[in-house]
Amino acid sequence: MVLVFCEQREGKLKKVAFEALCVGYAIAEKRGGELAAVIVGAGIKDLAAEVVKFGVNKIITVDDPSLQFYTPDGYAGALERLCREHKPHTVVLPSTVMGKDLGATLAARLETAIIPDCTALEFDESGNPIMTRPVYAGKAITRAKAPSANPLIITMRPRAYSAQPENDKGAEVVAGDVAPAELRTKVAEIVKAVIKTVELTEADIIISGGRGMKGPENYPILEELASVVNAAVGASRAAVDAGWRDHQFQVGQTGKVVAPALYIACGISGAIQHLVGMINSKTIVAINKDPEANIFKVADYGIVGDLFQIVPMLTAEFKKQKAQA
Numbered sequence: 270m271v272l273v274f275c276e277q278r279e280g281k282l283k284k285v286a287f288e289a290l291c292v293g294y295a296i297a298e299k300r301g302g303e304l305a306a307v308i309v310g311a312g313i314k315d316l317a318a319e320v321v322k323f324g325v326n327k328i329i330t331v332d333d334p335s336l337q338f339y340t341p342d343g344y345a346g347a348l349e350r351l352c353r354e355h356k357p358h359t360v361v362l363p364s365t366v367m368g369k370d371l372g373a374t375l376a377a378r379l380e381t382a383i384i385p386d387c388t389a390l391e392f393d394e395s396g397n398p399i400m401t402r403p404v405y406a407g408k409a410i411t412r413a414k415a416p417s418a419n420p421l422i423i424t425m426r427p428r429a430y431s432a433q434p435e436n437d438k439g440a441e442v443v444a445g446d447v448a449p450a451e452l453r454t455k456v457a458e459i460v461k462a463v464i465k466t467v468e469l470t471e472a473d474i475i476i477s478g479g480r481g482m483k484g485p486e487n488y489p490i491l492e493e494l495a496s497v498v499n500a501a502v503g504a505s506r507a508a509v510d511a512g513w514r515d516h517q518f519q520v521g522q523t524g525k526v527v528a529p530a531l532y533i534a535c536g537i538s539g540a541i542q543h544l545v546g547m548i549n550s551k552t553i554v555a556i557n558k559d560p561e562a563n564i565f566k567v568a569d570y571g572i573v574g575d576l577f578q579i580v581p582m583l584t585a586e587f588k589k590q591k592a593q594a
């Protein structure tokens with residue numbers, strides 16, 4: 270069996286859940302065994318209907334008020350019990366903040382191997398997954414396999430694998446054993462930051478601002494462009510360290526790794542630690558007044574100039590295009 274953890278927040282499945290299911294499907298096809306989707310949370314039973322069309326044979330819901338918020342104890346406990354019961358040969362999770370924490374905790378509890386933060390999947394001649402993963406801030410790429418791991422745990426980077434529904438196999442929906450252990454962590458309250466635009470890892474378009482933005486008061490020009498093209502607004506670490514943007518918006522080695530269809534870097538020099546977080550974007554546009562800036566080496570389109578002139582021009586042009594469409 271391949272067991273796929275389908276991440277949900279506030280009763281909504283994340284895109285990465287469907288991507289992870291497609292990775293799981295490919296592995297189950299190659300190595301054999303059923304494909305099981307696991308959804309953990311409180312009041313999440315209805316979400317089963319959203320994953321049926323991804324070629325799953327079984328959907329296991331672990332539904333309990335104690336699992337309303339993510340806690341390592343609660344979620345890893347639920348997955349550990351499922352692994353001990355169903356004995357999957359592979360467990361797939363998304364490489365999100367939750368998935369990374371959960372995957373590592375689960376691997377430790379099951380005393381097994383984890384290949385984290387993968388970007389591609391292949392198979393050896395025996396059908397064992399060979400996982401590609403960037404290391405040393407993306408300076409090198411490794412290909413890893415762990416055929417003797419039982420189960421093998423994999424976390425897959427968001428957007429590294431596309432989510433194509435396979436087929437509806439009429440999966441049975443079963444309730445997983447809740448048996449909540451005494452949770453050592455209790456989430457008292459979640460205070461949400463007000464995000465006016467799309468969430469970074471889910472966005473098709475990201476517009477990021479760096480030190481060239483000069484200050485927090487200038488980010489509304491990026492937000493305005495973002496609202497016209499339905500994009501998320503990201504930042505370099507320089508902007509985050511300066512206190513201009515919250516860390517949740519940071520792209521890079523110590524921030525989020527993103528791979529949108531379009532990444533527009535504004536006033537960002539292109540340090541390796543930033544590039545590692547966005548290099549897999551399908552199209553990269555850089556706006557920088559320094560023609561020698563490193564970002565131009567990875568950009569598909571480069572605009573040498575002052576972002577304070579160029580960004581408003583882009584916004585006006587996109588508004589015009591939208592009005593005409």
Ligand SMILES: Cc1cc2nc3c(=O)[nH]c(=O)nc-3n(C[C@H](O)[C@H](O)[C@H](O)COP(=O)(O)OP(=O)(O)OC[C@H]3O[C@@H](n4cnc5c(N)ncnc54)[C@H](O)[C@@H]3O)c2cc1C
Nearest residue numbers: 479480481505506507521522523524536538542543558576
């Ligand atoms: C261990 C470690 C981890 C790190 N992790 C990250 C990470 O996760 N993410 C990250 O981003 N960085 C990270 N860094 C920091 C990284 O090395 C760089 O310092 C940082 O990315 C620089 O940010 P920046 O490009 O915004 O600033 P700068 O390098 O200062 O570049 C600013 C750019 O703005 C341009 N500019 C200025 N004014 C204008 C204007 N009006 N119009 C157009 N262009 C203009 C300049 O020409 C310049 O190229 C990390 C560093 C270390 C050591």
